Amino acid sequence: MKITKVEPIWLRVKKFNEPCEWGEDAFILKIHTDTGLFGVGESDSAPAVLKAMFIQPSTHGSCMSLSEVLLGQDPRNISKIMDDLFEASAYYGRRGALIHALSAIDIALHDLVGKIYGVSVATLLGGARRDYLNAYATFIPDRNIEITAKRALELKNEGFKLLKFGGDGFGAKAQFDIDTTRAIRKAIGDDIKLSIDLVGLWKNYGYAKERFKDFVEFNLEWIEEPVPSENMDCYARLSENLPCKITGGEALATEYEFDEFCKKSRVAIVQPDLTRCGGFITMKKIENIAINNGCELVPHGFSTQILLHATAQFLASSKTCNLIEYSKSTSSLFNICNPLPCEDGVVKISDCVGLGITLNEEIIKKYEIKF
Ligand SMILES: [Mg+2]
Structure with missing residues (x-):
């Protein structure tokens, strides 16, 4: 062959x-x-x-x-x-x-x-250990705060129990960031978990610590990439001093970078992306690195349906993780293959061949x- x-x-x-x-x-x-x-x-x-x-x-x-x-x-x-x-x-x-x-x-x-x-790929990775995953929805906030709040409410009504938003400059304008988060929290109520993604825009430890004060009232589940991933000392200080989970790592590649990041950054959650970290073999190594360093692993995924299917196969085989990032992209490329079904915030793992996709x-x- x-x-x-x-x-x-x-x-x-x-x-x-x-x-x-x-x-x-x-x-x-x-x-x-x-x-x-x-x-x-x-x-x-x-x-x-x-x-x-x-x-x-x-x-x-x-x-x-x-x-x-x-x-x-x-x-x-x-x-x-x-x-x-x-x-x-x-x-x-x-x-x-x-x-x-x-x-x-x-x-x-x-x-x-x-x-x-x-x-299935899950079988190749050692076998499926679960038949469903919890899904959280990710979206990019609009410049129009009312549109953003409406979008968040729609996702809540779809059944998601955790929402994350960020990107398109969110994190760079203090008042806009607070107004957006407040409008979302008001729209979805207090019974839904909410996380923000800052794509590194909180610059440094002092700035991030100061900006965090504005977000205490929103009871955030996690703060993603408050600073660029190179600044591991800053991650460690934020992880120790803020009463909120700090997460990061989506841009890193190879088990070597993740080993250093998990050891030095002391993040609560590490977020490798299957399509960047090195693929399934590397992801399995990163899972062990995360376990050995006391980090939770929640894979990053904000690309096409291929990545969603691939991430679902990895998570089905994972020892410890069962939370999938379910991107809500509106790109024409998103449905490059059959969609991974998600109902009421849950992705069911069904037996399939390979990734289970048809392009x-x-x-x-x-x-x-x-x-
Ligand atoms: Mg991110």
């Missing part, structure tokens, strides 16, 4: 001037075999940069095209292939975008091997940018 073709696909919405809340682009990967079966992966990164890593000509043994490393390999040897790729890209890789690309490969290989053996080829045809 051999890998015969690798298809890196760059999708982009904005060329059609469509209104879009996040999710303007996507990187999808198909890995084909001589059996006729293929696997699908995704990375939430810079798609054109990732595509270049697959189609570039190889220079030498440590600067190879990712496609060239994959072609001819037996797809069932996932760990061996992932090690080969890490070594063959060492000149331009080891962290960042290269690990994002490897994440897409790892996900596609797991989907493919699941199809080869007729089992919508029409979306690919409409939005693919070729080069």
Whole structure:
């Protein structure tokens, strides 16, 4: 059994001037075999940069095209292939975008091997330990506070028990941030958990500590990425001194970065993203790192339905985690495959083959940018 073709696909919405809340682009990967079966992966990164890593000509043994490393390999040897790729890209890789690309490969290989053996990815990861996940909804606040409050109420009425919002500058304007949060809290009442995502905009320890005072009244479940993830000392001081969970880590890649982050930042919740951290194999290692450092693991996920399905498969097999981030993106790329059903804030884990996804080829045809 051999890998015969690798298809890196760059999708982009904005060329059609469509209104879009996040999710303007996507990187999808198909890995084909001589059996006729293929696997699908995704990375939430810079798609054109990732595509270049697959189609570039190889220079030498440590600067190879990712496609060239994959072609001819037996797809069932996932760990061996992932090690080969890490070594063959060492000149331009080891962290960042290269690990994002490897994440897409790892996900596609797991989907493919699941199809080869007729089992779910959760089974490949050691077996499903639960049949449902609790879901929390993430959304980006509008500039119009009334629209934001209405959106939050709709999500509550859909059955979500925890909402998170952030992005599009939230965190940078003190009065707007307080007014937005107050309007949301008023709309949803006190019986729903609420978290904010600051995307690093609270700058430093002193500023963050001061700004937090305004949010005490809203009884927040967690504060996500108050400062950039490099500032681990700041995370540690905030984690020790604020009476609220501090979370972060969505931008990090490899088990090495997560090991350092969990040890130094002392966050309550670490949030690796399957499409960036390195894929399923790395995510399993990060789960152990989190357990050993007393962190809860709640994966990040705000891309397409492929990531939602992949995260659900990981969480089904997880020893300790059962909370999935259920993004409420309005992007035309979001439903690139069959949606992961979520009812009343709960995602049921059903037995499936691979990731359990079928791609919508029409979306690919409409939005693919070729080069
Ligand atoms: Mg975030």
